[in-house]
Amino acid sequence: MAQSNLEKQLNILDYALSSLWRHRLKSLSVLLVFAAVIFLLASFQMVTQALSDKAKQVLTHTPEITLQKMSAGRQEAIPLAYRDKLAGIFGIRRVVPRIWGYYFDEVRLANSTVMGMAVDEMPEGNRLDAALAKGAMPGPDEQGRVVVGHSITKALDLAGRTTFSLFRPDLSLKPFEVSGEFSRDTDILTNDLIVMNLADARDLFSIPAGLVTDLCVYVANPKEIDTIAKKISETLPSVRVLTRPQIQKTYQVVFGWRSGFGSICLLSALAAFVILAWDKASGLSPEERREIAILKVLGWETSDILAVRFWESVIVSGLACLVGMTAAYIHVVYCAAALFRPVLMGWSVLRPDLHLLPRMAVGDILLIFAFTVIPYLAATVIPAWRSATVPADSALGG
Amino acid sequence: MLIELSGVSKIYNQGRANEVRALSDIDLTVEQGCMVCLKGPSGSGKSTLLAIIGCIFPPTSGRAAIAERQLARLPDRFLTLHRRETIGFIFQRFNILPELTVLENITLPLLPLGVPPKERRQRAQELLKRFGITHRAQFPAGQISGGELQRVAIARALINNQPIILADEPTAHLDTGLSREFMAIMLQLKEAGKTIVIASHDPLVFEHPAIDRTVTIKDGRIHVP
Numbered sequence: 001m002a003q004s005n006l007e008k009q010l011n012i013l014d015y016a017l018s019s020l021w022r023h024r025l026k027s028l029s030v031l032l033v034f035a036a037v038i039f040l041l042a043s044f045q046m047v048t049q050a051l052s053d054k055a056k057q058v059l060t061h062t063p064e065i066t067l068q069k070m071s072a073g074r075q076e077a078i079p080l081a082y083r084d085k086l087a088g089i090f091g092i093r094r095v096v097p098r099i100w101g102y103y104f105d106e107v108r109l110a111n112s113t114v115m116g117m118a119v120d121e122m123p124e125g126n127r128l129d130a131a132l133a134k135g136a137m138p139g140p141d142e143q144g145r146v147v148v149g150h151s152i153t154k155a156l157d158l159a160g161r162t163t164f165s166l167f168r169p170d171l172s173l174k175p176f177e178v179s180g181e182f183s184r185d186t187d188i189l190t191n192d193l194i195v196m197n198l199a200d201a202r203d204l205f206s207i208p209a210g211l212v213t214d215l216c217v218y219v220a221n222p223k224e225i226d227t228i229a230k231k232i233s234e235t236l237p238s239v240r241v242l243t244r245p246q247i248q249k250t251y252q253v254v255f256g257w258r259s260g261f262g263s264i265c266l267l268s269a270l271a272a273f274v275i276l277a278w279d280k281a282s283g284l285s286p287e288e289r290r291e292i293a294i295l296k297v298l299g300w301e302t303s304d305i306l307a308v309r310f311w312e313s314v315i316v317s318g319l320a321c322l323v324g325m326t327a328a329y330i331h332v333v334y335c336a337a338a339l340f341r342p343v344l345m346g347w348s349v350l351r352p353d354l355h356l357l358p359r360m361a362v363g364d365i366l367l368i369f370a371f372t373v374i375p376y377l378a379a380t381v382i383p384a385w386r387s388a389t390v391p392a393d394s395a396l397g398g
Numbered sequence: 399m400l401i402e403l404s405g406v407s408k409i410y411n412q413g414r415a416n417e418v419r420a421l422s423d424i425d426l427t428v429e430q431g432c433m434v435c436l437k438g439p440s441g442s443g444k445s446t447l448l449a450i451i452g453c454i455f456p457p458t459s460g461r462a463a464i465a466e467r468q469l470a471r472l473p474d475r476f477l478t479l480h481r482r483e484t485i486g487f488i489f490q491r492f493n494i495l496p497e498l499t500v501l502e503n504i505t506l507p508l509l510p511l512g513v514p515p516k517e518r519r520q521r522a523q524e525l526l527k528r529f530g531i532t533h534r535a536q537f538p539a540g541q542i543s544g545g546e547l548q549r550v551a552i553a554r555a556l557i558n559n560q561p562i563i564l565a566d567e568p569t570a571h572l573d574t575g576l577s578r579e580f581m582a583i584m585l586q587l588k589e590a591g592k593t594i595v596i597a598s599h600d601p602l603v604f605e606h607p608a609i610d611r612t613v614t615i616k617d618g619r620i621h622v623p
C-alpha cells in the first residue's frame with residue numbers, strides 16, 4: 001500500500017511536470033518573475049548581513065567614549081590638559097589622545113584617513129594588533145613608520161615601493177616607510193587607513209603641542225558608560241561626548257537594515273501574491289474546469305488534483321529559489337552588489353571598493369523561503385480547492 | 399447482478415429554488431455481459447441515470463447497487479475509489495484532453511492508481527495495437543482524426559479492465575460510418591464479457607442487433623409502451 005502510494009505520488013509529480021511543460025510559456029514567466037523577487041530579496045539580505053558584520057567590527061575598535069571639542073558647531077582641536085580634569089571621575093580606566101585627519105591622495109584620487117595613535121597608552125584589547133596582517137603598530141619612538149590599509153598597499157605595490165611621502169600644510173614633504181599592513185577582513189575600517197604614532201601625525205598636520213583631535217576614554221565597566229559620559233559632560237561642558245552605544249544606534253539607523261529587510265520581505269510576499277492573482281484571479285478557465293471534470297470522472301480524487309497543483313507550485317517556486325539565490329550570490333560576490341551600489345553609496349561608512357563577503361545563514365535562507373515560497377504555495381494551492389466544486393458529472397454529455 | 403436499481407430518484411439542488419426532479423422511481427437491473435440502451439428525448443434523465451450507474455453521485459432516494467456495492471452508504475471518496483475499479487466511461491465528444499498525447503490520455507485513469515510508467519505504457523500499447531492506432535501513440539490527441547479519437551476514448555475506458563462500460567451519446571457527433579464502427583467495437587467488448595450501458599437516441603445504436611434491451615425514459619421515469 002505504501003509502495004503504491006509512493007508510485008501514485010510519483011505519477012502525479014510526473015503529470016505536474018508534463019503539465020508545466022505543456023504550459024511552458026506561462027510557467028517560465030511565473031518562474032522568472034518569482035526568481036527576480038527572490039534575487040532582490042536574497043541580494044539585499046546578503047548585503048545587509050555583510051554590512052552589519054562589518055559594522056560590528058568597526059564598533060569593537062571604537063573606544064567606549066570619544067571626546068571632541070566643539071566650537072560654533074564645528075569640531076576643533078581639544079587640549080591635552082583636559083585629561084587632568086577627568087582624573088577625578090571614578091570609573092575611567094584610561095584617557096588616550098588621538099590625532100586624525102583626511103589626506104587627499106592625488107595618485108589614488110581618493111581620501112586616506114590618517115590616524116596618529118598613542119598605541120602604548122591604549123588598553124591591550126583596543127590596539128588594532130588583531131587587525132594586522134603583518135608587521136607591528138608603530139611605537140612612540142618609531143618615527144616615520146606607518147601601518148596601512150589595503151587600498152594603500154595596492155597603490156604602493158603597483159609602484160613597487162614600501163615608502164612614500166605626504167605633504168605637510170606648508171607643502172614640505174614628510175617621508176614614511178610601511179612597517180605593517182592591515183588584514184583584508186578589516187577593510188571597512190582600515191581600507192584607506194594610515195596609522196602612525198602621535199608625534200608623526202602632529203608633525204604632518206602641524207597641530208600645536210598640547211592639542212589633539214580627540215580624546216578616547218576607556219572605562220573599567222562598560223555598564224557605567226552612560227553615567228561616566230554624563231559626568232564628563234558636566235565637568236567639560238564645551239566637549240561633545242560620543243559613547244559607543246550612541247554610535248551603535250547611529251549605525252543601526254544608517255543601515256536601517258531590519259526595517260528595510262522587513263519591508264522588502266513584505267513587498268516580495270506581496271509580489272508573490274500579485275503573480276498569483278494574475279495567475280488565478282480569473283478563477284478556473286473553461287479548459288481547467290474541463291480537465292478537472294475529466295480527471296475526476298476518470299477516478300482522480302480531489303486530493304490528487306490538488307497534489308498536481310501543489311507539485312507544480314513546489315517545482316516553480318523551488319526552481320525560482322534556486323535561480324534567485326544563486327544569482328544573488330553571484331551578484332553580491334562577483335559583481336559587488338552592483339545593483340545596490342547607488343543605495344550603498346549613500347551609506348557614508350561604505351568605501352566605494354568595499355569587498356563584501358556575504359554570509360548566508362541557514363536561518364536567512366529559511367526566512368526568505370518562508371516569505372516567498374510558503375505564501376506562493378498557499379496562494380496557489382488554496383484556490384485549487386475550487387476544483388472540488390467542479391462536479392464530475394459535468395464531464396458527461398447532455 | 400452487476401447493476402441493480404430499485405426505486406431510484408434523483409433531485410438536483412434539493413430544497414432550493416432551482417430544484418429539479420430528474421429521475422423518479424427507477425427500477426433497473428442489468429446482468430453481466432448484457433448491452434442495454436437508454437433511450438429518450440432530451441432532458442428525460444438519461445445522463446443522470448448513467449451518472450448514478452457510473453457511481454458519480456448516489457441517488458437522492460432508492461437503492462442503487464453497482465458491482466455489489468450500495469452507493470447510498472458510500473462517502474464521496476469511496477464512490478471515486480469504487481468508480482475507478484468498476485466503471486469505464488465513454489463520453490459524448492469523447493472528452494479527450496487535446497494537449498496530451500494519445501498515450502497520456504489513455505493512461506490517465508492509471509495515474510492515481512499508482513501504476514508505474516512502464517506498466518502504464520505496456521497496457522496502453524496493447525490497447526493501441528488492438529484498435530490499430532499504435533502509430534498515433536505520441537501524437538497530441540488534438541491532432542488525430544475523429545475515428546482515431548473514438549478508439550482512443552474506448553481504449554481509455556478499458557485501460558483498467560473495468561467490468562462496466564458506460565457511454566453517453568457516443569455517436570452524437572459521428573457520421574454513420576464511424577457510428578457503425580463504434581457499435582462493432584461495443585459488440586466485441588460485449589463478447590469479451592463486458593457489461594455495457596449506452597445512453598442514446600440514435601437509431602443506429604438502439605436498433606443495433608447487439609443491443610439486448612432498450613429502456614425508454616420519459617420525464618425521469620421508465621416508460622413502458
Ligand SMILES: Nc1ncnc2c1ncn2[C@@H]1O[C@H](COP(=O)(O)OP(=O)(O)OP(=O)(O)O)[C@@H](O)[C@H]1O
Pocket residue numbers: 397398410411418419420438439440441442443444445446447
Ligand atoms: N447538474 C444539474 N443541476 C441541475 N439540473 C440538472 C443537472 N443536470 C441535469 N439537470 C436536469 O435534469 C434533467 C435531466 O437531465 P439529463 O442531462 O439527465 O437528461 P438527458 O436525458 O441526458 O438529456 P440530453 O438528451 O439532452 O443529454 C434535465 O431537466 C436537466 O436540466
Ligand SMILES: [Mg+2]
Pocket residue numbers: 397398444445446566
Ligand atoms: Mg444527456
